[in-house]
Amino acid sequence: MTTKEALINYCLRIGDTSLILGQRMSEWCSNGPVLEEDIAMTNIALDHIGQARTMLTYAGVLEGKGRTEDDFAYKRNEREFYNSLLSERPNGHFGDTVVRNFLQSAYFYHLYTALSSSKDELIAAHAAKSLKEVTYHLRHSAEWIVRLGDGTDESKNKVQTSINEIWEYTGNLFEMNDVDTLLIKEGIAINQTEIKSKWDKTVDEVLERAKLIRPTDAYMQTGSLKGMHSEYLGHLIAEMQFLPRAYPDAKW
């Protein structure tokens, strides 16, 4: 594997996670608990899709075969996506969404903080720009976790269950393979174990404020680095890709 090949894969991991999470967040449109939340969640969806566009475009540039952001988003199959398992989890109720977003945003926050000094200029610039956005996403989701955790008995039970049920997908965020090994050596990527310890701290602080219990680490689901996902992803991308697949000659 060359550095370039590794970097393409690294871009897809980040870009796909943003894309899939953005797609999920856009499902909330007109379904929010209050109008203000509809606006906030649409805004978060917009940020993620914007971030995805940069990373997928960059992957295409690195590859040099003329593939665009849309070729990556609309013309790959399930097994060619590298998004985190967390990002594809269905929205469920508001608490499920908030928990998923919080765990993913805390990851992005520390990832982008670290990648702001990546030796790859574009990755560094993307990280610095996205950091502003994910800082807001993190605050938004964390504030809701505190409100739900320390709100009513019902909300506390609901959000605790959300955390317990999604926990097994968090380990996947920090998995590494030879892509990481190579890019860490080049000073482009960051060692995931460093992010993990910072992520732990953020998660612990927020859960403590929310009076919620952090689940004990047990079995962690795996697979996204090899393009293996839950059954949910296939449906998500089938819907997303419908038009370009149905009308391959059309330009939109």
Add this chain to the structure above:
Amino acid sequence: MDNTKKLEEFQAKIDADTKIEPKDWMPEDYRKHLQRQISQHAHSEVIGMQPEGNWISRAPSLRAKVVLLAKIQDEAGHGQYLYSAAETLGKSRDEFIEELQTEKAKYSSIFNYPTLTWADMGAVGWLVDGAAIVNQVSLQRTSYGPYSRAMVRICKEESFHQRQGYEIMAHMAKGTPEQKAMAQDALNRFWWPSIMMFGPHDSDSPNTGNAVKWRIKRETNDELRQKFIDKTVGQAEVIGLTIPDPDLKWNETRKSYDFGKMNWDEFWSVVNGNGPCNRQRLKHHIAAHKNGEWVRKAALAYAAKQKEIQNLKLEIRN
């Protein structure tokens, strides 16, 4: 001061084009008219998120997805500040939403039509937002201050939306035969409902009288409709689409287009609940509201706890 005197003063202000502000005295009917009109406008923005939201997940490019998302986010924002404007008239947003959900309040009937293909995202932007702008530009001069100011802000964003919708239509009309057919089909389906958005003919419009006298409405339904048709016909020609009205013809004397008869039976049937999506739209709104109840309760409970803690801290300090 007796009511006749107050009414005279009120009318004098209106006639001098001085804006009426929330704390000013106003006739009860003026207040009620505005509560109804502004809340209906707010509900339309919010319900309108559904037919467009229907295509976010299937937008055919990432750029198109982002543009559509941003647009719907704008609509939600419009709903938000229209509710705020309506609240200045002494009713809460919760009350207005309750009226929507119990069908005491209406929203624009156009949103009871389904969005069946991607071209409908073009048609909605171009025609529905286009019609809305004509109305809203006129409402920028409406007599009630908060409503007028909301309109100024909204108009800026709506004209952007209309251009985006037209861009989608233009792109599809120049695309593959299938795309062009989709664009024409969307125009066929949305044309008549769009021109009926301006409401009944002036001769049949029960609310026009006072609304004009009070300068809530600055132009009549028929005047606004004519403006919209006159500016839209040429836009359709430019992109090679045909307006589905065989009677559409330029009238040199009037310097305007003559157009065919609108189907008011269909209009009233949809207004009264028989459109393809009336039940779906309302059910969706109610379900989202209900599903969010526990979240709103939690936020209130949390805020109350924080306030208690704050008060305790103050007590200890004193």
